[in-house]
Amino acid sequence: MSTTILPAKRRSFNYKKFLANNGALVGLVVLCIALFIATPDFLTAQNLLNIGIQVSTVAVLAFGMTFVIVAGGIDLSVGAVAALSAMSSGWLFASGGLPGWLALLGGLAVGLLAGTINGLANAYGKLPSFIATLAMLSVARGLTLVISDGRPIKTAAEVSFLGGNIGPVPMPIVILVLAALVASFLLNRTVIGRSMYAVGGNAEAARLSGLPVKRILVTVFALAGLFAALAGLLLAGRLDSAQPQAAAGYELDAIAAVVIGGASLSGGLGKISGTFVGALVLVVIRNGLNLLNVTSFWQQVVIGLVIALAVGVDVLRRKTRNS
């Protein structure tokens, strides 16, 4: 709807610019072609569905992280909040005796609450988001262990349904697509979403223009918490149980996905589509390395290098564009 003003410019497709602005996507395509050539196991229906299931958790976490990073913050607690939400849901069902669907909603509410606390601590308590969410990481993981006493809890059928199938399509992929659409809609179309870019780009200018910066920040972290809870429930659904150590370290994957997808850690830049591609890059690399029988130890090394490469290329690109 916004293309009405400059139709002439939009019509001629600029390949060079497209490649420069979609480095992660190009990398992903190259990666897939290389894996297709390297192993016959890559391009099979089963493997692609596997990738889809694996990417769902990382991507949903990373969508929430995208809001935070666009608004100029960081959320280290998403992995722990995912685990706490799933565990709370399991506990509400198993020990609290709540109906399964209510236990599921309860899990989402816990994530929303944890995120809101992060946001309040950051916006009103003036704690840097790094510190506020680092504290929440510890608190949430600790509470998860307290609730579960360190043991897995069986989750409700409604939660397990999230890990199941609709016909041939795995439910996590359906959830992933829905989450992507909702996140993208929020970020691109709504006032609160557009405000996130302004706050991340220059919070003071946003405030002086009348944008409610504090409320926006609380919303941003609350959304990250909600998406984390959804990711935690997806993970629990696949295993039919909430694990006390679930999603440990996933916050780093989520951050990596957002950054590979072209967001700037200094805020103001980032897209859901980019984050999705970033998450796919991470998962496809792990999947490919598995298929090629590379040990998980070496996988970590490769992932680290990929993050450095992706961000390095991005920095270089911005530098050449600005000069």
Next chain:
Amino acid sequence: MSQEPLVTLQNVGKSFGPVTVIKDVTVSVYAGQVQVLLGENGAGKSTLIKMMAGVYQPDAGHIVVDGKTVVLPTTRAAEELGIATIHQELNLVSTMSIAENVMLGRTPTKHGMVDRSALRNRARAALALIGLDVDVDTLVGELGIAQQQLVEIAKALSINARILILDEPTAALTRHETESLFAVMADLRRRGVGMLFISHHLDEIAEVGDTVTVLRDGEFIAEVPASTPEADLVKLMVGRSIEDQFPRVAGHSGEAAEILRVEKLTSAGKFDDISFTVKAGEVLSIAGLVGAGRTELIRAIAGVDNYSSGSVAVRGQVLPHGSIPAAIAAGIGHVPEDRKGEGLVLDASVNDNLGYATLASTARMGLVDFTGQRRRASEVAKKLRIRMHTIDQPIRALSGGNQQKAVFGRWIIAASTVLLLDEPTRGVDVGAKVEIYELMNAITAAGGAILMVSSELPEILGMSDRILVMRDGRIAGELTAAEATQDAVMTLAARDVDEQND
């Protein structure tokens, strides 16, 4: 001028890709003289000084130092020949002491450890060169900008700089600080240091300069004595004569309706008991020294900061304390002092920047009105003649004047009727300045009210209908446009200004 220049850029040229930024320019700096470089933003001044400082290499022509043609591949090479640059953005580490900053990169050591006493002594000697008397253990972050600048000059001199390039050193200084800088410059001149001086303040040229090189669109236009009348300098710089630097058309004051009323506004430690009104069609300016509380007052009226007591009312409706949204809803638009830090989201597009104040008010059910926003932004950009490639371009790429017009544009879209302008033409070149003044006329002609804070006295005298002078957080007096003179304003602003100038 029979003596040999210290440094000459001889017929230099520079292109970036297809764009020629400097074409066949010659400029020399002589020992004991201040060469002024004058031109609008984009005229090529900074490219030129970067060539002299070893940042850029000329594509054509050559650089002559002490009669010998040299190549300056790095800033280090330029420094070794005695050429030092004092940038607008200072290169000091604010968390380190003055001594450490002055000796940065050449910290004296003894047995591999920092030799503290030698460090202090050498730093003291450097400060003595410009007569700066401060404790060298003070953290640089605790100094004001003016003193930081002097520390940087001391640092340059301590590495035996003979040629100082001063890139808009007075841009962030008060009048009084500027005077002390000029005193230091006069002293350096007596000692044979050559200086290349850049400033947007035309009145400073005659005061401090010897010769002026005027650039326009990357080309050498003229070299004239610094005593050349300002109007002639403007004509050379802009390429046409600007009929009227301050085209104020007084609005219909007198019986006009009162729009803004500020009563007994007080904020502890910032300003005290401020009362005034602004009528429709009126420009009320607040003059005063930096630190008199002018910016703080404007921020309080705009809802940016809280205040202790008193009230702000727009059209009779009293505004709540410290609420920006309420102020905006009442029709207030605030153009802040620091355009880049507070006015704009630099990485966002021109379109987005124009729309922030109306993002929520034009939305339907929380959804952004993209089509309408784009239409409004395009209209305003056209009306204000904002020069850009497309409206989707990051606003960072625009010149200072066009960026400032975009901040105005945001409030025009919001239909604001009370504009609070804090240093509205800072860092804006002459042509765009006049456009901003014409915009102010258009706003008041349409029945708007303007409250302006400015440190440029000619601007205050030329563009206001009434002038309030603040001193130490209080109103020291009020003058009408007719009775206001530079002297009258300064007398009210600072009783001791004459003694200090001696």
